[in-house]
Amino acid sequence: DTEVTQTPKHLVMGMTNKKSLKCEQHMGHRAMYWYKQKAKKPPELMFVYSYEKLSINESVPSRFSPECPNSSLLNLHLHALQPEDSALYLCASSQGPRLAGPDTQYFGPGTRLTVL
C-alpha cells in the first residue's frame, strides 16, 4: 500500500478564516512533506518533517503553519491567507533519511485551495 490521503479535497476560504489541511499515511514512513503547486507549474517544496521534527522550511510565510502530531499525520494550518495562495497543496511521504537506497516520495491527491 503506497497511499497518502489528504482532506479536504477542495477548500474555499476567506482571507480572515482559519482552516487546516490534513494528510495521513500508514506506510510507516518517517518523513512527510508539504508542497504548493500553481497551475501549469511543478510542485514547490514548503516544509519537510523528518522523524516528526521540522527539518526544512523553505522560507514559507508564517500564515502557513505546519504540524506533525505523530509519524502518520501531517497538518497545515492556514490563517490570514491571500488570494495568491490559491493553489493545489500536495502532501508526500517517504521512508526518511537512510544510508542506502532511494528516499522515494509518494504523493497524495492534493487539496485544491481557493482564497477569496
Next chain:
Amino acid sequence: GEDVEQSLFLSVREGDSSVINCTYTDSSSTYLYWYKQEPGAGLQLLTYIFSNMDMKQDQRLTVLLNKKDKHLSLRIADTQTGDSAIYFCAALGYYGQNFVFGPGTRLSVLP
C-alpha cells in the same frame, strides 16, 4: 543548485511511442524519477533509476540515462489516450530528501 529542464509539450498519435526528455545539471544526483500528473490529481510515481544505471524497463516504460550528458528520457510504448497527462522529471540530491522537479512535459495523445 540543481536545475532540471524538460520540453513543455509533446503530441503523439495513439499507438505510437512517446519519448519525453529531461536534462539536469548536478552530477551528484543519486536517483532520477518520473512522475505522472493527471488534471486535478496528485503525482503518481511511474519509475525511477539509480544514477549508475543506463536503462530500466518496466512494462511499457523504458528509462534511459546518459550520465555523461546528464540526460534522462522516458519512452512510453504503444501510447494510449489514458497516457495524456503532465510528466515530471525529478532529481534527488546526494545529501538529502530534496527533490528538484523539472517544469513538466504535457503529453497529448491524439486518436
